Amino acid sequence: MNACFERAFASRHTALILLMVLLAVVLPASLDIFRLNLVGKYLSYAFVAVGLVMLWGYGGILSLGQGVYFGLGGYCMAMFLKLEASDPVSTRIQSTPGIPDFMDWNQLTELPLLWKPFRHLPLAMLAVILVPALLAFVLGVAMFKRRVSGVYFAIMTQAVALILSVLIIGQQGYTGGVNGITDLKTLLGWDIRSDSAHYILYFTTVLLLGLVIHACQWVQQSKLGTLLLAMRDKEDRVRFSGYDVASFRTFVFCLAAILAALGGAMFTLQVGFMSPSFVGIVPSIELVIFTAVGGRMSLVGAVYGTLLVNLGKTYFSESFPDLWLFLMAALFIGVVMAFPDGLAGIYATSVRPWLLRRRTAALVAAPVPQDGNPASP
Amino acid sequence: MSNTDYLLAVEDITVSFDGFKAIEGLNLYVDQGELRVIIGPNGAGKTTLLDLICGKTRASAGTIRFKNQEMTRMAEHDIVRAGIGRKFQTPSIYENLSVFKNLEVSFPRGRSVLGALAFRCTDEVRERVRAVADEIGLTGSLELGAGLLSHGQKQWLEIGMLLMQDPELLMLDEPIAGMSARERELTAELLARICRNRAMIVIEHDMDFVARIAHKVTVMHQGKILAEGPMDAVKADPRVIDVYLGH
Numbered sequence: 001m002n003a004c005f006e007r008a009f010a011s012r013h014t015a016l017i018l019l020m021v022l023l024a025v026v027l028p029a030s031l032d033i034f035r036l037n038l039v040g041k042y043l044s045y046a047f048v049a050v051g052l053v054m055l056w057g058y059g060g061i062l063s064l065g066q067g068v069y070f071g072l073g074g075y076c077m078a079m080f081l082k083l084e085a086s087d088p089v090s091t092r093i094q095s096t097p098g099i100p101d102f103m104d105w106n107q108l109t110e111l112p113l114l115w116k117p118f119r120h121l122p123l124a125m126l127a128v129i130l131v132p133a134l135l136a137f138v139l140g141v142a143m144f145k146r147r148v149s150g151v152y153f154a155i156m157t158q159a160v161a162l163i164l165s166v167l168i169i170g171q172q173g174y175t176g177g178v179n180g181i182t183d184l185k186t187l188l189g190w191d192i193r194s195d196s197a198h199y200i201l202y203f204t205t206v207l208l209l210g211l212v213i214h215a216c217q218w219v220q221q222s223k224l225g226t227l228l229l230a231m232r233d234k235e236d237r238v239r240f241s242g243y244d245v246a247s248f249r250t251f252v253f254c255l256a257a258i259l260a261a262l263g264g265a266m267f268t269l270q271v272g273f274m275s276p277s278f279v280g281i282v283p284s285i286e287l288v289i290f291t292a293v294g295g296r297m298s299l300v301g302a303v304y305g306t307l308l309v310n311l312g313k314t315y316f317s318e319s320f321p322d323l324w325l326f327l328m329a330a331l332f333i334g335v336v337m338a339f340p341d342g343l344a345g346i347y348a349t350s351v352r353p354w355l356l357r358r359r360t361a362a363l364v365a366a367p368v369p370q371d372g373n374p375a376s377p
Numbered sequence: 378m379s380n381t382d383y384l385l386a387v388e389d390i391t392v393s394f395d396g397f398k399a400i401e402g403l404n405l406y407v408d409q410g411e412l413r414v415i416i417g418p419n420g421a422g423k424t425t426l427l428d429l430i431c432g433k434t435r436a437s438a439g440t441i442r443f444k445n446q447e448m449t450r451m452a453e454h455d456i457v458r459a460g461i462g463r464k465f466q467t468p469s470i471y472e473n474l475s476v477f478k479n480l481e482v483s484f485p486r487g488r489s490v491l492g493a494l495a496f497r498c499t500d501e502v503r504e505r506v507r508a509v510a511d512e513i514g515l516t517g518s519l520e521l522g523a524g525l526l527s528h529g530q531k532q533w534l535e536i537g538m539l540l541m542q543d544p545e546l547l548m549l550d551e552p553i554a555g556m557s558a559r560e561r562e563l564t565a566e567l568l569a570r571i572c573r574n575r576a577m578i579v580i581e582h583d584m585d586f587v588a589r590i591a592h593k594v595t596v597m598h599q600g601k602i603l604a605e606g607p608m609d610a611v612k613a614d615p616r617v618i619d620v621y622l623g624h
Contacts, residue, residue: 223487223496230471230482237469237535240431241483242457242542251490 015300016213023206033195040202040270042310043209045070047263049291049302050209051256054216056288057296058225059252060232061149065157066260066287068164069132071279073261075168075175076131078274079115080124081184081192082176101183106173114174121188128265129258136257140250147246158281165280180275184268192269205266212259213299219255220299228252260287289332295344304343384409384576385430385546390439392429399425400600403439407546412572414579414587417597418621423580424466426597427548430578431463432456443546458488462544466551468531472524476515476534479523480506483538505541513537513567529560533567540571547571548578553586565589584612584622596621 027039048066056062088097094104099111117123139160143153168175176182184192191197219225231238231245239245268274277283286309294305309331317324339345387405391398400422407413415423428434430441432453441448448456457463471479484505487496510516513533518526523534532552539547552568553561561583568577568590581587587594587608594611596603598621604614611617 219494222494223482224490224493226474226478226482227493229473233471233473234469236433236465237471237538239453240433240457240463240465241538242454242485242488244452244454244489247490248493 012217015298016210016217019213019300019303020206020210023209024203028199028202033198036202037198037270038314039307040198040205041267042307043202043205043303044263044267044270045287045290045310046209046303046306047212047266048256048260048287049294049306050213050216050299051259052288052291053296053299053302054219054228054259055252055256056291057298058220058228058232059249060228061249061253062154062288063157063253063256063284064154064281064288065159065161065284066256067279067281067284068157068161069136069257069260070264070267070283070287071164071168071274071276072132072135073128073264074268074274074278075181075264076118076124076127076261077265077268078181078184079118080121081187081268082181083111083115083119084187085183085185100176100181102176102179102181103173108173112174125265128261132257132261133254136254137250140253141246144246144249144253158284161279161281161284165276168276168279176275178276180273180277182273182275184272187269193272198270201266201270205270208262208266209303212262213303216255216259216299224248224251286328289328291342292332293335293342295342297341298344301342301344301347308343383407384411384444385578386440386442386445387426387430388440388442390426390429390441391437392425392434393437398600400429403597403600403602405595405602407576407578409545410572410574410576412568412577412579412590412592413595414581414591414593415595415597416581416584416587416621417603420599421597422600423597424550425600427463427550427578427580430456430548431461433463454488457542457544458485460545462539462542462547464532464535464539464547464549464552466554468528468535470523470526470531470534470538472522474523475519476510476521476523476526477506477519479534480509480537480541483541485542509537509540512540512571514563529556529564532556533564536567536571544575546576546578550580551582552579553581553583561586 023039023043028036031039048070052063052066082100086098086100091097091099091101091104094101096104096109099108103111117127139156143156148156169178171177186192192201227238227243227248231243231248235245264274264278267278290306290309291302292305293309294303295301309328312331313324313328316327320327335342341348383406385405385407387403390400390403392400403422403426405426415426417423425434429436430448432448432451436449439449443456443459443461446459448459448461451459471482474482481498481502484502486502487493506519507516510519513536515526515530515534515537518530523531526534536549536552549568553564556564565586568579571577579590591608593606594608595605596611596614596617603620604611604617612622
């Protein structure tokens with residue numbers, strides 16, 4: 001068992017290290033800052049995809065509403081940045097200086113109570129994690145205790161996504177409405193729009209993503225990871241082995257929500273705005289597609305899936321804007337029908353055996369150098 | 378209701394599904410260390426009775442007391458933690474995990490979310506897994522994927538998963554269904570061994586097997602108890618012959 005375990009462990013680490021090398025060395029060396037910033041934006045979606053691997057792949061719980069948590073994380077960050085950008089000097093032409101511009105346009109004369117904590121960065125950062133976690137906890141307890149699962153759970157998460165996006169659009173004075181929160185400039189006086197800031201934020205995102213994947217790998221290796229798989233396959237056996245299934249499902253739902261929120265916060269920082277178009281049903285489904293393409297059982301695969309689909313999206317939507325949606329739908333259906341384990345599955349069943357065969361063949365062909373010269377292939 | 382010396386006391390239990398009474402006014406008492414077999418024709422309510430005891434189905438009326446503690450309103454996982462283990466009719470194991478993992482996951486520690494995150498497979502756990510694997514004859518298959526086991530081995534593995542928790546009452550629903558003659562024999566020996574320090578309720582149809590393992594037999598018919606007693610007495614009961622054994 002130990003040898004097998006160690007091999008799995010080693011390959012897990014190699015995959016993560018390779019990904020980190022690609023993201024932290026190869027891409028920054030070969031892309032200009034505009035493209036790199038774009039990759040950084042995609043990587044912020046990858047946080048959600050990684051969360052979906054835990055929730056959907058491991059936990060067997062399909063959420064079609066992860067945009068909600070991505071959005072909440074993003075909005076919490078955006079609220080802090082917006083308040084910093086709305087200092088009394090730069091908003092002196094408003095009828096109420098010192099509050100965000102969209103509030104002024106909506107005849108608000110005072111900062112709403114809800115916004116007040118977001119004047120402080122530590123509180124805002126705490127909110128990035130706690131607000132989505134709390135919502136996921138309440139929804140999780142309410143649904144999992146009642147044994148809502150499968151398609152019904154997916155529909156409920158869709159409903160939440162719809163409700164939140166309608167709420168944000170409707171409460172224009174408090175949320176910036178359909179435009180979202182825009183014109184974000186500085187973080188504690190540091191201009192986040194500059195090239196150097198884009199570089200730093202990109203590397204921060206990569207580092208954070210690496211840490212998040214590492215943490216998720218640790219969860220997968222723990223007894224909790226085994227239990228998630230066990231629950232996915234034989235829920236009743238787990239329940240009648242003395243485990244409260246609902247509490248484990250709630251945990252993994254909260255975990256996925258927090259990861260999505262981290263992604264949302266990094267998105268806001270790198271892109272410089274947050275809007276309801278990242279909260280609703282369609283973006284939530286897109287996030288599931290990224291995970292499915294990458295492979296819902298593979299944390300690292302989910303990142304590649306996210307990058308690849310977004311690359312395709314950027315390329316195709318530039319060239320054939322009308323066709324893109326159909327293409328993405330076809331991609332999703334194709335992947336689910338033909339490669340249920342996504343890119344990671346293709347790698348595990350085709351590429352790796354081929355690589356191993358080649359390596360063994362090379363070893364057989366060139367066993368030991370005979371005359372001091374290494375045997376050439 | 379008064380306290381009793383019984384390990385399990387089921388009294389006046391009734392359950393109805395949309396008006397159909399699957400079990401009606403049933404009483405059942407199980408002693409410490411007793412191996413009770415429940416027999417009866419299909420639809421008699423045998424599996425439903427086990428479902429009621431382990432909390433999978435909720436009773437419409439009546440009480441179930443385990444060590445004088447009322448169980449009818451308890452959550453399933455709390456009933457398990459109180460000491461009642463249940464094996465399902467079709468082997469219910471984690472096919473994607475190894476035999477070792479199947480047993481390890483059933484070890485009764487780290488049952489909360491944080492506990493599971495902090496759980497480490499210590500020597501104590503490993504030793505327990507080995508001891509149980511030995512008991513169920515799967516020592517050589519610990520690293521095998523559980524899905525690759527034969528049907529009989531899967532049944533044993535599920536019994537092993539329950540043994541990991543060391544329950545005081547073990548309930549088995551048709552443990553030898555689909556087993557070969559040799560496997561049946563091994564299972565009978567296994568049950569006799571593991572019954573030494575716990576009570577068991579077994580549902581079974583195979584009368585030879587029942588005669589071999591049972592301390593006491595309960596015959597159910599249409600949601601009620603038809604007869605109860607030692608195998609020989611039950612076998613001779615004309616009502617039992619009428620509805621179940623046949624002439």
